[in-house]
Amino acid sequence: MALVIFYLLSFLTVVAAILMVTSRNIFHSALYLAAVLFGVAGIFVLLNSYFLAGIQVLIYIGAVIVLTIFVINLTHKITGADVPQFNKQIVPAFVVSLLSTVLIILAVLKTDWFHRMQGGNVAIVDNTALIGKQFLTDFIIPFEVISVLLLAALIGAIVLVAKDRGDEK
Amino acid sequence: MITLGHYVVLSAILFGIGIFGILTRRNAIGILMSLELMFNAVNINMVSFSKFFTPEGVYGELFAIFIIAVAAAESVLGLAIILAIYRKKQTVNADEMNIMKY
Numbered sequence: 584m585a586l587v588i589f590y591l592l593s594f595l596t597v598v599a600a601i602l603m604v605t606s607r608n609i610f611h612s613a614l615y616l617a618a619v620l621f622g623v624a625g626i627f628v629l630l631n632s633y634f635l636a637g638i639q640v641l642i643y644i645g646a647v648i649v650l651t652i653f654v655i656n657l658t659h660k661i662t663g664a665d666v667p668q669f670n671k672q673i674v675p676a677f678v679v680s681l682l683s684t685v686l687i688i689l690a691v692l693k694t695d696w697f698h699r700m701q702g703g704n705v706a707i708v709d710n711t712a713l714i715g716k717q718f719l720t721d722f723i724i725p726f727e728v729i730s731v732l733l734l735a736a737l738i739g740a741i742v743l744v745a746k747d748r749g750d751e752k
Numbered sequence: 753m754i755t756l757g758h759y760v761v762l763s764a765i766l767f768g769i770g771i772f773g774i775l776t777r778r779n780a781i782g783i784l785m786s787l788e789l790m791f792n793a794v795n796i797n798m799v800s801f802s803k804f805f806t807p808e809g810v811y812g813e814l815f816a817i818f819i820i821a822v823a824a825a826e827s828v829l830g831l832a833i834i835l836a837i838y839r840k841k842q843t844v845n846a847d848e849m850n851i852m853k854y
Binding site: 585586589593596597600601603604609612613616619620623626627629630631632634635638639642643646647650651654655657658668669670672673675676677679680681683684687688691692696710713714717718722725729732733735736737739740743744 | 753754755756757758759760761762764765766767768769770771772773775776777778779781782784785786788789792795796799800803804810811813814816817818820821822823824825826827828829831832833834835836838844847
């Protein structure tokens with residue numbers, strides 16, 4: 584049963600991803616990216632990490648996709664359907680990405696994972712509380728560093744996009 | 753029974769599609785979106801390896817949360833740079849951005 588759900592989710596995700604990179608309209612591309620992120624959130628649910636699935640929907644679909652669509656709309660005259668959306672290296676790029684994917688898949692299929700594994704897929708437990716505890720005990724320094732990074736990104740984005748004061752006066 | 757290989761193969765396919773998108777898109781926003789796709793492939797890897805190798809810990813998920821936070825910051829800064837370039841040069845195509853080229 585879980586395998587059927589996994590294949591359905593993977594099919595949705597991969598098809599949406601292929602449509603995303605081949606779509607000529609960049610706006611459709613953003614919507615397909617939202618579908619991909621939903622599929623990945625479903626994969627996280629299959630992996631019993633509900634907190635991560637929630638974060639995926641909240642941050643990626645709720646914030647990043649909306650921000651991307653805002654920027655697409657702000658620059659819309661350039662990204663119309665009549666402008667060519669792909670550069671001339673499409674054939675070598677296809678070869679490179681296909682070869683690297685096949686390489687990774689071959690490496691995965693040839694590796695014997697089972698005798699290194701400590702446990703199989705564990706029973707369904709809600710590990711949100713454990714994530715919270717880990718964040719405030721063992722991972723307190725990276726947690727604080729990431730908050731400083733987000734603050735820096737916020738200020739940097741405002742500085743980059745805000746108009747110079749000298750221009751207005 | 754879903755094995756670890758299923759997740760890693762799915763992640764590899766998503767990663768390859770992301771590489772293809774980054775290499776072929778002209779639009780810089782499209783490149784950023786393909787980058788998000790690759791981040792998601794890596795996140796699937798992180799969480800599945802953590803689930804199968806250390807089932808009692810949550811280290812992969814913690815790393816995935818850090819990746820999501822850094823990806824959000826990166827996306828915000830990238831879009832801000834794209835908007836600033838659009839204001840100056842009236843273009844968002846990556847092959848027309850050469851103002852730092854000597």
